[in-house]
Amino acid sequence: MKFNKWILCLLLLAGNIGSAQKNVNKIPLTTIIKTIEKQFDIKFSYAVEDISSISIEKPSSTLNLQQTIDYLNAKVPLNFKALDSRYITISVLNKTVSICGVIFDENLKTTLPGASIRINNSSNSSVASTNGAFNLENISIDATIIISYLGYETKEFKAKDLFSTDKNCPNIFLKPTKVELNQVLIPVFLTSGLQKSIDGSTILNTKKFGILPGLTEPDILQSIQTLPGVESTNESVANINIRGGTNDQNVMLWDNIKMYHSGHFFGLISAYNPNLTNKIVVTKNGTSAEYSDGVSSMINMSTNNEIKNTVSGGAGINLISGDVFVEIPLAENLEIDLSARHSITDFLNTPTYNNYYKKSFQDSEINANNLDKNANSDFYFYDYTAKILYDLNDKHQFRANIIGITNELNYSENNNDQTQSKTSALSQKNIGYGGNWKAQWNSKFSTQLSSYFSKYNIDASDYRVATDQLLTEANEVIETATKLNLNYNFNEKIRVLAGYQINETGMLNQTRVSAPFYSSTKKDVLLNHALYAETEYNHNNTYLRLGMRLNYFEKFDKLVFEPRINFRQQLFNPLAIKLEGEFKNQTSTQIIDFEDDFLGVEKRRWQLVNNKDIPIAKSKQASVGFEFNKNNLNIELTGFYKIVDGITASNQGFYNNFQYKNAHGSYTNKGIEFLINKTTQKYSTWLSYTFSTNNYNFESFTPSIFPNNVDIRHSVTLGFNYNILNNLKISVGGIWHNGQPYTKVVEGEETVQSGNNIFVNYDTPNSQNLDNFLRLDTSLSYNFNFNSAIKATFRAGIINLTNEKNDINRYYKVDPNDTEKAIEVNNRSLAFTPNISFRVNF
Template sequence: MNKRLLILLYFVLAFNNYTITAQEVQSTTSLPSILVELQERFGVQFNYASALVDELQVIPPDTKLSLEQTIDHLKTQSNLDFVLVSDSIISIKKKRLKLCGYLLDVQSNEALPYVTVKNGTRGTITNPEGYFEIEAVHATDVIQIRHIGHKTIQREVKFFNTTKCARIYLIPEHEQLEEVILYQYLIRGVDKLGNGSLQIDFNKFSILPGLIEEDVLQSVQALPGIQSIDETVSNINIRGGSNDQNLITWDGIKMYQSGHFFGLISMYNPHMTQKVELHKNGSGVGDTDGVSGTIAMKTKDYINPEINGSIGVNLIDANGFVDAPLGQKASIQISARKAISNFIETPTYTKYFDRIAQDTEIEKNTATEKNSDIGFDFHDASFRLLFHPSDKDRLRVNFIYTANEVSFNENALVSGEVKERQSTLNQMSIAGGIQYQRDWTETLDSELMVYETDYQLKAVNANILDDQRFLQKNKVSETGVKLKVGKKITPHLKWTNGYQLMETKVTNLDDVDDPEFKLLEAEVLRAHGIFSEIGFLSDDKATRFNLGMRFNHLDKFKKQLWEPRLSFNHGFGKGFTVEVLGEFKHQNTSQVINFQNDFLGVEKRRWQLSDNDSIPVITSKQISTGLSYNKNGWLANAVAFYKKVNGITTQSQSFQDRYEYVKTAGNYDAKGIDVLLRKQLKNASYWLSYATLKSDYYFKDLPEPNFPSNFDITHAVTVGTNYTLNRFLVAAGLNWRTGKPYTHPVAADEVNDDAVNFGSANSSRHDDYLRLDVSAKYEFKWGENTKTQIGVAAWNVLNRDNTINTFYRPETATNAKEYRQSSLGFTPNASIRLIFN
């Protein structure tokens, strides 16, 4: 039995061996011989390199298969690509590997658009969702992924997942010390950076109460410690400072004008302006001016591979934006905006115009004088060219132009004859800059910035009864050059050095035709700055430290100023962060008010250059410390600060009491606390902000050397919420603050010697300010690359009459007349925008 079993087993093994041997013999058929046979059978021709197929052995395809099935069989056997060039010609090539994926930031988990992905000379750019596709020939091909602000990835194809489109995370560069430490500080798109500043990213921005669009300078006012004493973007007060103490830059270009509609809306197009960075303290040594704060606007810094843009209209203006590629290494961006008041007068326009015309020459209508043909217009345009000749070089060319115009005819009956003369007011800014950045090595980079900015305010005031024409001009022209060089000493330490030159010319003209009078004043000041800064970031990113020094030399005055800067941030425990910020700064320009009806009473501010005597160089010192807790959607942040500013003048502080025409210099100090409490849910945000401030003037040459500042808002509270459901966004917010200080005449003795007899300076306050705002947006798609966005908003829903300013003028020999200026009442707005990409 066992013998028979062994014989049977022998035959089975022999048969299997025969079968396997037969299959092996069949599989050794060379691919070239199979191709020759297929050419004859199907009447086709195979084109290939001999070296590619000569050594390949494949299992011959079944003769019953069609040509298409046969090619599929050979593809599987040979791992080669068979490409049908024509009906009778088939090209054989080495099969390419296809790599795809989604690129995301490792910290925020957000998609990274427009990231460069290269394989040798071939390359691509990720789309807005961070997706890319790229081909490779060999598994050893090296794929390079490069993005500004993140570590470059260089990895062979075989180390990627080639079976599916996987997520690939990029890590922020260690030397990017300004990386985000608190996401969604207020709402989505508002973050806190490691250098202590706050950043608004309009690419991620959701919605704020009362804003129909992402108004750049209105948005910063949602942050604690930022107020506008009169609701305008041209009078933003940072921790008790006047507006002229703010440094406002657009892509590094210093701007001397900030608003349209004489300050009611921002003149910077948010569709081109990608980010806004706000420094209340601790600014970098590369920045000068702005003793109270810095508002730095930055545009997109990447080449867009596809054309995109938008056009829109609201109840104030029509606007458009386009971003178009110029090949793979350059792109161009153009935006424009114009008031629609020339075509239609909307309720929003009427509210805005009434607001700016209160108690001005424009509004004046009396029994003997009337104004007619009142016209108003504003427009702006901006242009950018981006050119990246290589991965190491980046060139930017920026240009911006903006203008406000108002005109009216003054009519009066003179000697029985009706006479008419026109008054006009024009405000204009034009600026341009060139910026060149280069990464010389992995550890050495440089940046060169050159800019020219020009601002002009011109008014022609016609006085019909006196038969007089009064021409006024205020002009600022500035040229700036800045060079920065950064050296990465270690993976955690970066040393930045630089030089800055600014030449500023300010011109003021007063020209009266009868009696003939002309006064032209022009001043020029050249300032040099040398700066150095060390930046440190710990390995666990828990500790960030910037320490720098800036040396300034003012040619005209032979004056030297040393300015240390500090920002320190440390995370500890579970969700806690402590920060310390400090800075010394100075500025050479300020704004002054010459008299009440200056520039028709609409725009009362003229820029003026320091003379180091009656108009000192303004200097400041500031220190602040803060503590944050961020966990499980809760954020609590409190910052205490102290600021002292020397060299201010009474002319720059908007006095409208006994000190309105006094010219003297002094200082002010400000101390307070900014607090924010925010809860973030899946689809909603809730926040409560509180700011307390005590700010006092010190003018030793005034009868009252010490009294409250004109910008002393003791308490300010904001409560807000926004909610997102798919493509629908809605927001509501309540703003309350104590009233602005002002000076009241002495009761029962209001006028002495034809002048108002004022009581103690700023001893009275307006009633509390209260405003409720709401806004909503909805976005829907029209097609794969087109969507429409509609929005509605209401400012001051309760239509509360808030007093923002009060001043007095003699009315009779014993009584003073009160002039009360009110904020915007209930103001609706609506918009529609077509977005294509």
């Protein structure tokens, strides 16, 4: 065994020496020309700029003059032509050449499959193959070739530097960036711009986003629904269910700012402008100890963090909104990035808007079907961001952010004789400020100090002329936090992180009625401290991250320990095993109030835990899986077990006999996620399947165990992307899953009276399921250039191509004309909904 190891080491050493020797033998063409001039007493005539950057192996001294010229013509993209016996001219042979190369990690000397090769000021690009190689033809000899890979420093070359007439393509070595220890495992996952990290998280790079079925924009919260285990039972990005959790159990960070609002249009569109985000990381399990909250998942969004030397930006419009963003370098070490987006509903109601409106308001006082001459609705949304990037020097970076999100609704309705009117208004806002100082004290030690302020408000007013009664409701969240991270890299294999975080969160809920006067205000504040530490090991075929977080809640004098583990081991070349586990807690929750809601449009309001009737939610999750990755074929199989304790009945949105009861319990979700994905330069196709069982356990209820509201046992997604041309792409995909559970009424006794109140008499909770959900989507993308600096993209998409009539929720209400009967109410999914977008980037 030892002998075999020595033989292997000697072979590797010999290979490296041979490779090094080969590179050493290449010398500048200008030096070779001078030698040939002396050897044969001739003169070359040429332009210095044509040959100054070319190096080749020296021709043998045994060749005669003609053989030497033939050798040069074969080795370089130049034409050596003898005018007579003494003078030889050198000219550029072609304006275009073929280039090739093999891309390596500079440290590990391993190839980087999926690295991006882009021709500057051109739509021509490529992706390195599984062995890190690439080949491009008909490239301008003066073109600039940009080679990049996530987690590595970008390099630029001239095309003539990568020209090769033989099969010995040059080796290109990329250096890992200091801030990236984790490697990208799968560089192209489902579509370009989606990647899989070695720690199991999914990375979405919106600026490199390719195409997904139904989407015309790289919408953050819609894109991640292609992943197994990620559902939205009511098609809302404000109600994403990751491994059976509710939406408020997903923590969302925007440049380290915790956000409390996720969707425009009351959940149908992501509230975060995808054209400014640089990277989104979605983690379902095995989260870093640096982060807390989000007992279901973490969605971490980051914007551009590098100062550029040129102005860049873009603008776009679709049938819902228009946006613009710009990145402006003010100096070599100073830049400002700005973005803004606004709905176009102020002046145009498109078919897309009308379908979204019907979907959003079908279950509210503002029923879209009643928008006739007696009703008027004014709805709009907007968001904006600003970021300042300042580098004091190469070791100290300062960043400052602001983000604002707003939804506004005003609604008025008159009766038929115009004598009475009703006016309503609803406003949702989330604003965040953040600052960050990163210091690289030496090659091994760095620190990062960050702080943020986040404020969320929802305000509603409902005025009725007939009773001269004004109802106002408000929900406010104010959170401040400061965090200090200490990073120490022992070497390229081992990193250690330690840190401290302090959070203060205040929440207010207020209800007021003018006649008869009633006022209720509840305000809570919670301060908590956290210490955390983790170590990360990444070498060859092993990745391991172990962490521990200690949380202390001052108000309750309570300690909560949270261990974390993330492990991946390559068993042999294509097959790896992964193990992930975490304990997490959450101190805020969204209460769904059916009796006292915001016009029926937004029933959720944030509340803090009180460690009594609203306890701290705690999750325990473990998952184990296998990954197969070979020849651009990726297969994943993951089994998971998750239990979340401390949920409340009031935040689950029950439509059954528990609808108005207060209790806390837990849910347990266990299942299997499967994904198979094949990608090539021409196409990508995938199939994902999730099987899970998700049950509640409320000890004070009868029955105590029953199916979760989002208990989707079987879920399948299928997609196919195809590059018709280099700049023309099409995507088709479908979603199928079991219908959502619902509770039917008791036959023959549909209502029950309690005192003066009459309620729906529900049967066994969640004992029935809606019909299966099926939806087919498609998209088309076309890229073109106005000139070398301005690029454009046209996209078209259709959601629900076959116009399936999917029921996504069912409940009952007392019939006002016959109080012994209950009326069945069905909420429908989006109908056939087209959308188009046009973008220009510079």
